[in-house]
Amino acid sequence: MEANERPPVVGLTAYRERARYWFWDHSATLLPDTYVEMEVAAGGAPVLLPPDPAAVGAVERLDALVITGGSDLDPARYGALPHEKTQPARPGRDATELAAVRAAVDRGIPVLGVCRGAQVLNVALGGTLHQHLPDLGATAHGARPPEFATVDVALDAGSTVGRLLGDRVTVRCLHHQAVDLLGEGLRVTARAADGVVEAVELGGHPFVVGVQWHPEQDGADLRLVRGLVEAAARTRDRWEAPGHAVSGGAGA
Template sequence: MYGERARYWIWDHEAALLPRSYVDVVIASGGAPVLLPPVPAAAGAVDALDGLILTGGPDIGPVHYGADPHPETGAVRPERDAAELAVVRRALPRGLPVLGVCRGAQLLNVSLGGTLTQHLPDVLGHHRHNPAPGVFGPTAVRLSPGSRAAALLGERALVHCHHHQAIDRLGEGLVASGRAEDGTIEAVELAGHRFAVGVQWHPEQDVTDVRLVTALVDHATARRREAER
């Protein structure tokens, strides 16, 4: 979940929240959503989960990958950073199926020692990955033959993007399995893991296409059944 100040009904206060679209795609994929608050103690709940989605959100603190903040890097959420890094570092060694979405893909990379490009327009010369606040830009992605992402989506996909940062140096064991036409890494997979996939786009924005989330749920179900034998 996000940790943000939010206004609703008569209230205006700090809240733990999540866009409803994440809940909807998990349900549409046959899963039962469990929401983890953005506090480090949430890592203790990992052992009770069957799968994990690392959601989108604000920029990750550059301190976590040894960089100074770029002028365009947004306000960071230290508590959420610490919580999610603790969660993913507990989940991966246990073989928990993981899907990282946008920030979640970046967090997966950072957790494994990778780095980020803090402001893509400096490198690319355009804003097509993040056209405007609250707007998702259509992005054509080429997926590597033989990758998990290509097996699910085909070797070409048109996806919903809203990001001004992206993966730079890959973390240990991660393989780039999808790129935009401008070369930006749009999908990664962890070699040797049953299902650890990160996508720079937002699959939760299209509840009519739940192939990625369904794959996560299927792997989570299989892992649960193996444990019960």
């Protein structure tokens, strides 16, 4: 297979959780199969990145990065005290994902943040979060885990998500936090009817998108993830073109 025919390599950030299987009961690095299946169906070659800062170096070998959903970010990461409803901090995961986002943006590879991943993207670029949406009267985003809420979202037609999904889409959500103050260079490209930010994008890059919803919960709609994989292929092919010197950075 020629280099430009291989599937783009997409890194998926994983969790570290207690897991029981066979006769084992121990800490494990894991990720729901829906994320992996989504990437394969969209044409990508997924690899899991453990929640350890040592994994950040792998970003140099990736064609795209997905920051997956999960528990709340430590509010200290954006200069806030924890709300009583904010989940306990996961320092290793926070450090890994924040550094991985910055490395991917600096390198110029496509990035997709899913739910927590959208929040990580915002905080990595200097933004802040609303820690508990029900305090703002926003209760339609999945307040009863593990049930996903069905949310109607209006999208900016000129944005990446708008071009891929149209001006309106119904999505699956499960979050009690959301973007507050925007990180540097980000703009809001989708909102729910109650005003909650549902997507953000970074200008000046091939594909840097954060969505509050869970595309992996709808395997029949691959438009967003296929857009990520196609952007990864285009970016990789430019780097691998004859005469294009690459030193590992976005400006190479």
